């Protein structure tokens with residue numbers, strides 16, 4: 337049986353004003369012109385969030401399976417059909433437990449993988465990461481986690497200036513795990529060395545990084561200029577000035593700029609007191625900050641809100657759609673499975689109204705209740 341979803345279809349090559357996505361089983365069979373349709377809702381690819389710590393009051397950072405399911409379900413209602421569970425810096429024992437706990441969720445498709453944001457990060461640029469847990473990269477630890485995960489460990493963020501970082505990056509790249517540069521005080525040259533060793537993602541570009549200086553361009557410039565690096569951007573108007581968001585996007589292009597939420601448990605929840613990696617977080621006016629020193633502690637974004645924000649900041653509509661789906665899917669090695677309205681890919685799509693609010697979400701050919 338063929339299911340047809342009709343409307344204004346956004347594909348990687350543009351917009352089909354009178355279009356239709358044909359679905360058989362859990363796959364997209366065709367994207368076609370459908371002359372009987374005039375306008376209707378937007379149909380965009382299901383969102384791919386490669387960096388999120390939780391949402392809806394639930395967190396990934398503790399390794400708890402039920403919380404992880406709830407957080408994934410919360411983001412699914414906001415159109416995120418593929419996501420990585422991001423864990424902040426933790427003791428190795430927790431990293432091991434979380435990998436074991438989440439492996440079945442990755443195998444059953446609830447999560448697309450685990451992202452360890454740390455603990456191999458810069459103390460000077462730790463942001464809301466717990467400084468207690470920061471340490472030099474360990475290839476032994478990484479090899480054990482990769483083995484334990486059986487494919488569940490998909491991305492690791494580290495600071496290239498730490499001892500052993502280049503060996504760690506080489507190990508990750510060789511084992512098919514994305515090495516991401518972030519929470520770093522690296523110089524331009526150190527970042528270039530990380531990219532040469534196989535790093536292919538810049539973790540929330542600008543945030544938790546040595547800033548740009550004209551005599552020391554630092555990680556931001558090195559990541560923006562590297563043709564094989566995808567740069568994550570938090571489009572909430574808090575982490576980044578809209579002018580910086582638009583500028584970075586124009587430099588990297590939509591094929592190398594990925595919107596992420598970096599959401600914590602408070603996404604979709606009222607202001608109040610929360611917790612991130614063992615630290616108290618206060619959310620006020622939707623902005624999450626460490627109670628201790630006011631450092632930005634993740635966001636309260638969802639991907640649909642990020643998309644709306646990016647468009648309001650002046651990013652072209654088809655580009656913004658690529659930045660929430662196609663580009664992050666490719667960045668985490670899933671571009672041949674999800675991230676675009678294209679025949680053969682999994683039937684993940686979001687129906688949006690003219691204000692880009694979520695109307696319906698489909699994952700694997702089935703509407704989300």
Ligand SMILES: [Zn+2]
Nearest residue numbers: 453463540544
């Ligand atoms: Zn971070």
